[in-house]
Amino acid sequence: MVRGFELVDDKFRKHPDLEIILPVRGTSKSAGYDIVTPVDIVIPPRGNSGVIFTDIKSYMLEDEVLTTHVRSSIGMKRGLVLANTTGIIDSDYYSNPDNDGNIGFMLRNLTDEEVVIKAGERVIQGIFIKYLIVDDDRPASETRLGGVGSTGRK
Numbered sequence: 245m246v247r248g249f250e251l252v253d254d255k256f257r258k259h260p261d262l263e264i265i266l267p268v269r270g271t272s273k274s275a276g277y278d279i280v281t282p283v284d285i286v287i288p289p290r291g292n293s294g295v296i297f298t299d300i301k302s303y304m305l306e307d308e309v310l311t312t313h314v315r316s317s318i319g320m321k322r323g324l325v326l327a328n329t330t331g332i333i334d335s336d337y338y339s340n341p342d343n344d345g346n347i348g349f350m351l352r353n354l355t356d357e358e359v360v361i362k363a364g365e366r367v368i369q370g371i372f373i374k375y376l377i378v379d380d381d382r383p384a385s386e387t388r389l390g391g392v393g394s395t396g397r398k
Contacts, residue, residue, distance in 0.1 A: 247304040247372055249277070256344035258297040259283060262363075266300060267370060276313065276369025279347070285361040287353040292327055294350060301345030302370065303338045307377075310370045312349060318367055323355035326368065333370070 249266045251257070259282045267277035279298055287293045302310045312331030318324050327350035338345040349368050353359050361367060 245303060247302070247308065249300050249302050252299050252301050252344040252346045256346055257299045258346065259299055262299075264299045265364065270366075274369075276315075276371045278315065278366040279312070279349075279368045279370055280364050281361055281367045283363050285351065285367075287324065287351055287359045287361075289353060289356045289358060292350055292352045295348045296350070297343075297346045297348040300347050301338055302333055302347065302372075304335050304372055305374075306335045307374055308335055309333065309373055309375055310347075311373055312347070312368045312370050314351070315366055315369050318351075318361075322359050322361075323357075324351045324353055324359060326350065327352045331368070 251264055251266075254260065262282050264282055265280050267279045269275075269277055279300065281296055282298060283296065285293045285296060304310060310331075310333035312326065312333065314324060314326050331347075331349060333345075333347060347370075351361075351367070
């Protein structure tokens with residue numbers, strides 16, 4: 245196995261009763277894998293959605309990263325952005341002990357109108373990318389200790 249998507253382990257699922265759709269590319273030339281929301285989302289004007297977990301995790305080679313970006317139809321037509329602008333899913337986030345690598349996202353509404361997104365709608369896209377490290381690389385830690393925001397935590 246080189247890279248792909250799986251469901252998180254049942255004990256880490258946030259939506260255990262829902263059918264989860266694994267990401268797919270829209271066309272053979274698409275760079276991104278479309279990720280759908282498993283639940284309806286209502287975002288108030290100038291507000292945010294709170295974290296929406298997808299119950300999906302990604303695996304990849306150790307020198308790769310999955311970046312997440314809001315789909316252009318969501319950003320340009322609906323006025324939404326990712327709260328962290330670009331999500332970074334490191335290879336060691338996969339199967340971490342806190343949440344099994346459950347990919348989450350938070351949307352921010354830049355408009356003065358409430359925005360509603362329905363369950364099953366394509367919201368973000370994930371793009372796998374190789375990355376480089378410097379010659380004298382000395383990471384602060386060798387292993388991830390948990391989930392979101394845990395890198396560098398002791």
